[in-house]
Amino acid sequence: xxxxxxxxxxxxxxxxxxxxxxxxxxxxxxxxxxxxxxxxxxxxxxxxxxxxxxxxxxxxxxxxxxxxxxxxxxxxxxxxxxxxxxxxxxxxxxxxxxxxxxxxxxxxxxxxxxxxxxxxxxxxxxxxxxxxxxxxxxxxxxxxxxxxxxxxxxxxxxxxxxxxxxxxxxxxxxxxxxxxxxxxxxxxxxxxxxxxxxxxxxxxxxxxxxxxxxxxxxxxxxxxxxxxxxxxxxxxxxxxxxxxxxxxxxxxxxxxxxxxxxxxxxxxxxxxxxxxxxxxxxxxxxxxxxxxxxxxxxxxxxxxxxxx
Numbered sequence: 634x635x636x637x638x639x640x641x642x643x644x645x646x647x648x649x650x651x652x653x654x655x656x657x658x659x660x661x662x663x664x665x666x667x668x669x670x671x672x673x674x675x676x677x678x679x680x681x682x683x684x685x686x687x688x689x690x691x692x693x694x695x696x697x698x699x700x701x702x703x704x705x706x707x708x709x710x711x712x713x714x715x716x717x718x719x720x721x722x723x724x725x726x727x728x729x730x731x732x733x734x735x736x737x738x739x740x741x742x743x744x745x746x747x748x749x750x751x752x753x754x755x756x757x758x759x760x761x762x763x764x765x766x767x768x769x770x771x772x773x774x775x776x777x778x779x780x781x782x783x784x785x786x787x788x789x790x791x792x793x794x795x796x797x798x799x800x801x802x803x804x805x806x807x808x809x810x811x812x813x814x815x816x817x818x819x820x821x822x823x824x825x826x827x828x829x830x831x832x833x834x835x836x837x838x839x840x841x842x843x844x845x846x847x848x849x850x851x852x853x854x855x856x857x858x859x860x861x862x863x864x865x866x867x868x869x870x871x872x873x874x875x876x877x878x879x880x881x882x883x884x885x886x887x888x889x890x891x892x893x894x895x896x897x898x899x900x901x902x903x904x905x906x907x908x909x910x911x912x913x914x915x916x917x918x919x920x921x922x923x924x925x926x927x928x929x930x931x932x933x934x935x936x937x938x939x940x941x
Contacts, residue, residue, distance in 0.1 A: 634660060634935075637817040637848070641666030641681040641830025643698035643864050644856050645823035646688035647918040649759075651928030652821065653689055654921075658758035662813040663689075666825070667744070667763045668771035668800070668833030669782045673721050674712070676731040677738055680783075681830065682748060682763060683730060690755035698864060701726040720788045745807050762813065764834045765804050771833050772799040782829065791866040795873045798828045800836040814843045819935050822853035824916060826867040827886055828874070835890075844890065850938050852893035852931065854916060855880040859899040863917070880904055884911075893938055895931055910938050 636656060640649045640663055649663045663685060670679045680699065687693040687701055694700045704724035713719035723731065730751065737747045743766045752761050773785040775793035785791060814820070825831050835841045844851060857880050862868040868878035876882045880896035881903050887894075893910040896903070897917070904911045912934040918924045 634818045634932075634939075635816050636661055636819045636821065636932075637813050638663045638821045638823055639666075639825075639831060639834050640664070640685055640823040641669075641825040641834075643684060644854075644918070645681070645825040645830060646685045646693070646698075647924050648821065648823040648854060648928065648931075649685055650688045650921075651918070651924030651926075652932075653759045654925050655928050655932065658760075661759040662817070663759060663761050664764055664810055664813065664834060665761060666830045666833050667765060668769050668829065669786070670768065671770065671781065671783050673723070673783075674718065676723075676728075676735045678721070678723075678731055678783075679734065679744075679748075679763070682761070683727065685761060686730075686748075686752060686755055686757060689752075689757045689759065689761070692755070700724050721783060743807075745809055760809075760813070762807065762809050764806065764810060764837050764840070766807050767804050769801050769804040769833060769837065771801075771829055773797075773829075774799055786829075786866075791869070795828075795866075795870050798832065798870075800833055804837045806837045806840050810837075810840070811843065814840065814847055817848045818850075818939070820844060820848045820851045821931065821935075822851065822887070822891065824854040824856040824863065826856060826862075826865055826870070827883060828867070828870050841890075850892045850935055851890060852895060852935055852938075853884070853887050853891045854931065855883045855894070855896040855900075857883055857900075858897040858916060881907070884909070893934065895934065910934075 638649045665685050666681045684699050694702045709722050744763045771782045773780045774797040856867050871878040880900045884894045895912050898915050901913050914930050
């Protein structure tokens with residue numbers, strides 16, 4: 634079975650890792666949100682790509698969920714001492730990734746090719762694809778103010794209320810992304826923020842149209858557990874955008890795009906009457922064993938759906 638995972642953020646990286654650990658690498662493609670990419674200190678920073686790559690490579694920081702394990706901070710400390718922008722904390726090991734990426738991009742390589750190079754050097758066997766080679770910056774509108782995504786998310790600590798998520802027009806998917814979706818039997822929407830991790834992927838032409846027609850099944854995993862987001866601003870954003878911060882509301886938001894929905898045991902029974910296939914599972918992924926278990930249970934759910 635050819636499986637594509639749509640991922641962004643910590644939850645997306647964890648599920649991607651679980652799937653990568655139980656399936657043959659040639660059967661797995663992870664399409665990653667790049668709407669939160671930006672330039673900082675002259676470097677191209679791709680936070681979601683890096684979070685996914687570090688998790689797959691086994692070098693992720695388990696305490697933060699982002700960045701590298703065993704990180705040091707001498708460079709950013711010196712940047713601060715010299716009066717530079719230190720609000721986005723780049724660790725010394727992480728900095729190497731951004732330096733190499735920017736060097737290769739400046740040499741004319743595409744983001745897809747650069748990501749492939751980094752994955753190879755990190756020992757990652759599954760295919761990891763940015764959703765587009767074009768810049769596709771997500772912006773956050775809060776009242777009359779429009780923030781660049783990382784300014785809102787990191788510098789402002791996602792506290793300004795969200796009036797609207799603004800996604801760019803005319804962003805196109807790469808041939809690699811299109812080919813992966815054309816050959817996919819199953820698409821998994823990871824437990825990522827629907828508005829700023831998943832919607833930016835759907836927004837890339839022609840991903841939404843391809844997903845309507847091609848995969849045999851699309852299953853989404855809720856990022857909301859017990860009325861709160863496992864990590865990040867998803868629950869807060871749902872409330873500000875006029876939605877209940879519940880798993881059921883996540884399923885409703887995805888609507889007819891999905892055929893199946895996985896939600897957590899803390900919300901048992903809340904989605905049983907939805908007009909789609911549902912499965913109530915322990916979706917918390919604290920350890921590698923948790924990630925593998927959840928991936929296995931989701932794949933069992935998918936296989937049952939495809940047999941019916």
